[in-house]
Amino acid sequence: MRILLTGRSGQVGYELERSLQGLGEVVALDRAGMDLSNLDQVRETILGLRPALIVNPAAYTAVDRAESEPELAMRINGEAPAVMAEAARRIGAAMIHYSTDYVFDGSKPGPYSEDDATAPINVYGRTKLAGEQAIEASGIPYLIFRTSWVYGARGHNFLLTMQRLARERDELRIVADQTGAPTWCRTIADTTAHVVTALQCAPAQAGLNEPRWREKTGLYHLAAQGQTTWHGFAQTIVAHGSSIRKPRVLPITTQDYPLPARRPANSVLSCDKLIREFCGLPAWDDALKLCLE
Numbered sequence: 001m002r003i004l005l006t007g008r009s010g011q012v013g014y015e016l017e018r019s020l021q022g023l024g025e026v027v028a029l030d031r032a033g034m035d036l037s038n039l040d041q042v043r044e045t046i047l048g049l050r051p052a053l054i055v056n057p058a059a060y061t062a063v064d065r066a067e068s069e070p071e072l073a074m075r076i077n078g079e080a081p082a083v084m085a086e087a088a089r090r091i092g093a094a095m096i097h098y099s100t101d102y103v104f105d106g107s108k109p110g111p112y113s114e115d116d117a118t119a120p121i122n123v124y125g126r127t128k129l130a131g132e133q134a135i136e137a138s139g140i141p142y143l144i145f146r147t148s149w150v151y152g153a154r155g156h157n158f159l160l161t162m163q164r165l166a167r168e169r170d171e172l173r174i175v176a177d178q179t180g181a182p183t184w185c186r187t188i189a190d191t192t193a194h195v196v197t198a199l200q201c202a203p204a205q206a207g208l209n210e211p212r213w214r215e216k217t218g219l220y221h222l223a224a225q226g227q228t229t230w231h232g233f234a235q236t237i238v239a240h241g242s243s244i245r246k247p248r249v250l251p252i253t254t255q256d257y258p259l260p261a262r263r264p265a266n267s268v269l270s271c272d273k274l275i276r277e278f279c280g281l282p283a284w285d286d287a288l289k290l291c292l293e
């Protein structure tokens, strides 16, 4: 089966291009191959390639910049997934899409499950929620994986930012009142491949195993297990660093670190549904150790 992968230069897309090998003929595109802000190009590319499965990790992920570019963020995160789902419906394709813990307002005291009410508190979260809702409304077979705090060895992420700041500064000041689960982009890609295998290989199919996809269609939380704060995440990164001079990592409050976009205080995702239906997930600090090694 042909798999169309978007965002091949992003954190998750880069890993997916590798993890999906062998599950089908992977056609991996970057922004130059398909620009998600050009909705006609998105539609025509999909109708031309006729994939059995569209995997879409491409997104507008600059949380603070989105506050001043809400229309562009909505086109890429809300409207492009809607166009993808509509094109998928016309050619009988399924879709795997990624979303975020930032669809929640963060006021819940415990982990969020898939049926908890969404209430985004920033532009990025609102645009990602619009993408989810468009796919859900389209009637195609789909999987939406909501994940959180994605990091990896390349790209733009909190891990690489902390490693850079640790080399430059004697002291890091990091918010300690936002709780979540840092998730390695490789965990997301490998889990996606496990799920595709589980859906396709019972029995093995040349095309999309549509009845199985329809049976499992829906929203799944997919994040590393356990929880920490950005401060706890930073402390662990610095503690594993090889440098002799380690900066102090001071806990601060959200108020001490003003940014254009608000962030949820709690964005821990309960992944029980995915674990029950498909496979286990690693603890956040075990995955981080492997990534750092």
Ligand SMILES: NC(=O)C1=CN([C@@H]2O[C@H](COP(=O)(O)OP(=O)(O)OC[C@H]3O[C@@H](n4cnc5c(N)ncnc54)[C@H](OP(=O)(O)O)[C@@H]3O)[C@@H](O)[C@H]2O)C=CC1
Pocket (backbone or CB within 6 Å): 007, 008, 009, 010, 011, 012, 013, 030, 031, 032, 034, 035, 036, 037, 056, 057, 058, 059, 060, 061, 076, 098, 099, 100, 101, 128, 146, 147, 148, 149, 150, 151, 155, 156, 185
């Ligand atoms: N990063 C995180 O912390 C989290 C991410 N997510 C979600 O997970 C998914 C994967 O995120 P992640 O891999 O971290 O994101 P990255 O920011 O690492 O990558 C985003 C990708 O999208 C591409 N892209 C952006 N705009 C366009 C466009 N107009 N046309 C085509 N491609 C475009 C980028 O291309 P280019 O390299 O050219 O810019 C890049 O390849 C996204 O849906 C995101 O919302 C969910 C929770 C946390």
Ligand SMILES: Cc1cn([C@H]2C[C@H](O)[C@@H](COP(=O)(O)OP(=O)(O)O[C@H]3O[C@@H](C)C(=O)[C@@H](O)[C@H]3O)O2)c(=O)[nH]c1=O
Pocket (backbone or CB within 6 Å): 061, 062, 063, 064, 100, 101, 102, 147, 148, 149, 150, 157, 158, 161, 172, 173, 174, 175, 178, 230, 257, 263
């Ligand atoms: C650099 C830095 C950040 N911070 C804080 C700001 C913020 O509250 C927190 C994380 O900052 P970032 O800008 O890396 O995080 P942010 O861009 O909010 O990360 C989010 O990205 C999107 C795409 C998602 O979907 C989310 O799951 C989440 O990963 O750390 C400090 O306290 N001190 C610092 O020196």
Ligand SMILES: [Mg+2]
Pocket (backbone or CB within 6 Å): 061, 062, 063
């Ligand atoms: Mg950021």
